[in-house]
Amino acid sequence: MTTVELRSSIMADLYQMSVEMLENVSHYVRQLRRHTRTVNKTADKEEVPDIVLSLLGSGTSVADDDLNARSRHQSFP
Secondary structure: OHHHHHHHHHHHHHHHHHHHHHHHHHHHHHHHHHHHHHHHOOOOOOOOOHHHHHHOOOOOOOOOOOOOOOOOOOOOO
């Protein structure tokens, strides 16, 4: 096998691998979108904990030592 033939063979193999990889990624994204749609349709609206809201900059502040938001009625600056 000559160098040119070897390079052509390698290039053909790489091209086939890239096509297969693209197909696999496309399939993964389709499955992920399908799963996301299913989860969004069946998910109930859950209350977002105050600690998460405070980390996002909205909601009421939560004390540093109250990570489970058990002291909800206290106000913090």
